[in-house]
Amino acid sequence: MSSSYSNYTNSPCAACKFLRRKCTSDCVFAPYFPPEEPKKFANVHRIFGASNVSKILQEVEPHQREDAVNSLAYEAEARLRDPVYGCVGAISVLQRQVLGLQSELEETNADIMRYASCLGGETTSVYGARRG
Amino acid sequence: MTLKGGTSGACSACKYQRRRCATDCPLAPYFPAEQPKIFQNVHSLFGVRSIIKILENLDEAQKPEAMKSIIFQSYVRDRNPIHGCLGITQQLQYMIWLAEEELKMINSQLQIHRNNTNTWQYHHNAHNQMSHEIGEKLEDVTSQLNLGVGLMVNNNQNNTIPFFSPLPVFERQPQQPQMSYTYSSSEINNNCYSSPVYTDSCKEILTTNNNNVDASLAWGQNRFPYHHNNGFSNQNEHCNETKSNNGVTAIQSQLVNHQMVSNQQDEVDDVEYDEIHQFLEIIDDKQSFPDTKLTYASSSGESLKERTDETGESELRSAATCFSLTSVN
Numbered sequence: 001m002s003s004s005y006s007n008y009t010n011s012p013c014a015a016c017k018f019l020r021r022k023c024t025s026d027c028v029f030a031p032y033f034p035p036e037e038p039k040k041f042a043n044v045h046r047i048f049g050a051s052n053v054s055k056i057l058q059e060v061e062p063h064q065r066e067d068a069v070n071s072l073a074y075e076a077e078a079r080l081r082d083p084v085y086g087c088v089g090a091i092s093v094l095q096r097q098v099l100g101l102q103s104e105l106e107e108t109n110a111d112i113m114r115y116a117s118c119l120g121g122e123t124t125s126v127y128g129a130r131r132g
Numbered sequence: 133m134t135l136k137g138g139t140s141g142a143c144s145a146c147k148y149q150r151r152r153c154a155t156d157c158p159l160a161p162y163f164p165a166e167q168p169k170i171f172q173n174v175h176s177l178f179g180v181r182s183i184i185k186i187l188e189n190l191d192e193a194q195k196p197e198a199m200k201s202i203i204f205q206s207y208v209r210d211r212n213p214i215h216g217c218l219g220i221t222q223q224l225q226y227m228i229w230l231a232e233e234e235l236k237m238i239n240s241q242l243q244i245h246r247n248n249t250n251t252w253q254y255h256h257n258a259h260n261q262m263s264h265e266i267g268e269k270l271e272d273v274t275s276q277l278n279l280g281v282g283l284m285v286n287n288n289q290n291n292t293i294p295f296f297s298p299l300p301v302f303e304r305q306p307q308q309p310q311m312s313y314t315y316s317s318s319e320i321n322n323n324c325y326s327s328p329v330y331t332d333s334c335k336e337i338l339t340t341n342n343n344n345v346d347a348s349l350a351w352g353q354n355r356f357p358y359h360h361n362n363g364f365s366n367q368n369e370h371c372n373e374t375k376s377n378n379g380v381t382a383i384q385s386q387l388v389n390h391q392m393v394s395n396q397q398d399e400v401d402d403v404e405y406d407e408i409h410q411f412l413e414i415i416d417d418k419q420s421f422p423d424t425k426l427t428y429a430s431s432s433g434e435s436l437k438e439r440t441d442e443t444g445e446s447e448l449r450s451a452a453t454c455f456s457l458t459s460v461n
Contacts, residue, residue, distance in 0.1 A: 046182075047178065047182055048177060048178060048179065048182065049178075049179045049181070049182060051179075052176060052177060052178070052179055055176070056176075056177075056209075056213060059213055060213055060214055064214045067214050067215060068213065068214045068215075070218070071214070071215045071216045071217070071218035071219070072216070074218050075205065075216060075217055075218065079186075083186055083189060083190060083198060084190065084194050084197050084198045084201065085197065085198070085201045086201050086202070086205060086217075087205065087217045087218070087221065088201040088204055088205055088217060089201075090221055091217060091220055091221055091224065094221060094224035094225060094228065095224060097224075097228050098224060098227050098228055098231065101228060101231035101232065101235065102231060104231075104235060105231060105234060105235055105238070108235060108238045108239065108242070109238065111242065112238060112241065112242055112245075115242065115245055115246075115249075
């Protein structure tokens with residue numbers, strides 16, 4: 001990633017900029033908080049704090065850190081926009097949708113079964129007579 | 133009941149921080165001393181200062197709901213440090229997509245059968261009319277059609293409505309989420325639907341590591357590439373956007389390794405979090421949850437080719453079996 005070089009030779013990462021510290025070559029935030037996205041780190045820092053984020057990143061494998069940062073960024077932004085429910089509100093909405101779709105599937109399946117049984121009775125009488 | 137004052141009666145927040153739990157400790161109502169893991173999770177993710185800051189800006193009535201969501205979010209992050217709640221969101225979206233596809237297929241089948249039935253009935257009525265007219269002229273003539281049609285004639289004549297009420301064409305009504313949702317687990321259980329994945333989807337997602345996780349992973353990778361440029365936007369036309377009132381867009385990242393590990397050692401935690409999975413079932417309507425618009429750009433998808441050949445009964449039955457309720461496991 002170019003940002004991993006940029007923190008050493010060029011501008012510091014968004015995290016180090018925000019924290020006003022020197023961005024070293026082994027900065028744990030640098031690959032995931034490029035200087036072009038200052039808001040991303042600002043949100044994450046505001047909700048979770050830099051030390052918590054750092055601990056989480058160190059707990060996961062390096063190839064999983066990008067996903068971890070993205071999910072944290074999403075949750076932070078959701079919490080900022082909705083301080084009461086955060087991203088959990090969206091989960092609730094989706095759960096409702098799932099339930100609604102399931103009941104709809106049930107009804108439609110019941111209809112198709114009814115159709116099959118009704119049509120089966122009629123075709124027997126009609127086609128059976130014709131062939132009989 | 134947590135006794136305040138003194139280290140022996142301190143809430144788990146104050147115990148963790150090794151400080152005196154004041155009588156007006158803002159965290160005491162939410163972190164009972166006998167459930168230290170709850171606060172540990174919250175502390176690991178949010179931190180005390182952040183929680184207090186969040187609570188300070190809320191009304192008294194909103195604080196319990198906010199804390200419930202924070203506790204849930206922390207619990208999920210503890211179970212899945214990589215994806216947290218975003219993982220659950222994506223799995224739910226995957227389930228929704230599966231269910232919608234299934235509904236599309238079933239409705240297409242129904243439409244085909246309905247069309248076939250209408251065509252058959254039209255021709256049947258025409259034959260019936262003809263044979264009736266012939267029968268009037270030649271009383272002793274009976275046609276094979278009459279033999280078979282007789283049943284139908286009687287049925288048709290006696291029925292003022294078709295034997296099979298035409299179903300309305302399925303149009304997915306985009307759900308307009310209300311401010312917030314209140315529904316109890318009993319409401320879910322009273323539905324005939326019994327698949328555990330849906331009735332208690334979040335807990336199932338959290339505790340089950342199954343093939344569906346891999347499926348939703350692969351599905352998410354193909355359909356929801358994460359775009360780094362904007363950070364939060366998803367340009368995939370098939371993406372399901374989860375938007376808050378102010379337009380938070382769900383990030384669809386390329387999931388490399390999405391593990392929902394079932395931790396047997398978490399039995400103790402499960403006891404402690406017994407009420408957490410029910411949290412999602414009860415979100416007070418009257419809270420401040422802003423409008424969350426859930427927009428779907430459901431895939432135009434592949435439309436089923438209409439079969440011109442008549443579908444026999446066996447095919448109907450097999451279709452019904454094929455499209456029976458499937459739990460996403």
